[in-house]
Amino acid sequence: MRRLVLLPVLLLTLACSSKLERSKAEDLIRKDYPVVVPVTVPEKATAEKGSPAHLRLTTLKENLEASGWFTCELRTEGGQEVFTFRLKPDAPKAIKAAPKGGFIMPAAEATFVRVTKMDPTREGVRVMYEIRLEKPTAQFSLFQALHQDVKVGQTKIRYATFEKKKGAWELTGTDEVFRKAE
Numbered sequence: 472m473r474r475l476v477l478l479p480v481l482l483l484t485l486a487c488s489s490k491l492e493r494s495k496a497e498d499l500i501r502k503d504y505p506v507v508v509p510v511t512v513p514e515k516a517t518a519e520k521g522s523p524a525h526l527r528l529t530t531l532k533e534n535l536e537a538s539g540w541f542t543c544e545l546r547t548e549g550g551q552e553v554f555t556f557r558l559k560p561d562a563p564k565a566i567k568a569a570p571k572g573g574f575i576m577p578a579a580e581a582t583f584v585r586v587t588k589m590d591p592t593r594e595g596v597r598v599m600y601e602i603r604l605e606k607p608t609a610q611f612s613l614f615q616a617l618h619q620d621v622k623v624g625q626t627k628i629r630y631a632t633f634e635k636k637k638g639a640w641e642l643t644g645t646d647e648v649f650r651k652a653e
Contacts, residue, residue, distance in 0.1 A: 491596045491633055491640045497586050499642040500600055500631055504583040506649035508604065510614045512541070513573040516554050527617060528554045534613040540566065565608070578614035580606040581649055584626060595634035595643070601626045602647075 512535065518525035532554055535541040540562035544555040558566060558574055566576045584601040591597075603626050615621055631645040 490591075491589065491598075491635075493586050493589065495640060496589065496596070496598050496631070496633060496642075497583070497600075499633070499640070500586070500598070500645070501583045503642075503645065503647065503651065504602070505580040505605070505651070506602075506647060507577045507652045508579045508581050508614070508649055509575045510578045510610050510617065511569060511573060511575055512556050513554075514556060517548075517551050518554070519550055520552055525552060528552075530616045531613070532556075534616055538610075538613070563609075576610045576613075577608050577652075578610045579604050579608060579623065580652075581627070587628070592632075595632060595640075598631045598633060600629055600631060602629055 512531065516524075516528055518528050532543045532545065535556060536543050540559055542557045542559060544557075546553045546555075556574070566574055569575045581602045582605050584603050586598055586600045588599040589596055590599075604621065604623055607623050611623070629645055629647050632643050633640050634643045635641075
């Protein structure tokens with residue numbers, strides 16, 4: 472009779488002390504992917520002539536004018552130049568209003584690749600994983616003009632944290648800056 476009582480206690484103890492398996496971590500992270508990598512277009516921006524910000528805005532203006540989806544205006548105020556971007560009515564529906572003003576256009580997707588490292592912490596496990604830039608859109612050339620070092624197929628490192636809650640591992644957060652498509 473005593474053995475029957477000890478067996479469930481022993482199994483429960485083993486289950487609670489189990490470590491996070493790589494495949495379980497990958498399954499939990501994979502649910503949040505793919506994510507949309509956007510290009511953000513401000514409604515209005517000001518930059519000093521010759522500054523890196525001015526160069527970025529000039530590149531943005533040239534690419535947006537070539538797309539035909541925006542009207543772009545440039546005014547000079549002293550040593551500053553004011554760039555104004557307005558979305559045309561016939562622009563693709565994929566271009567959305569940004570929450571803090573301006574516009575967001577999808578440039579590509581980032582997909583989950585694999586977990587590369589798992590480190591135990593006091594609270595749980597910290598996991599390092601890779602994502603890959605894939606499926607470029609028509610706006611990807613604009614994204615590359617603003618970020619010259621980016622290429623399709625390139626991988627980036629991200630981090631996730633896991634904690635054990637009620638006997639099961641839960642993904643409690645990642646440092647991913649992009650979000651899933653709506």
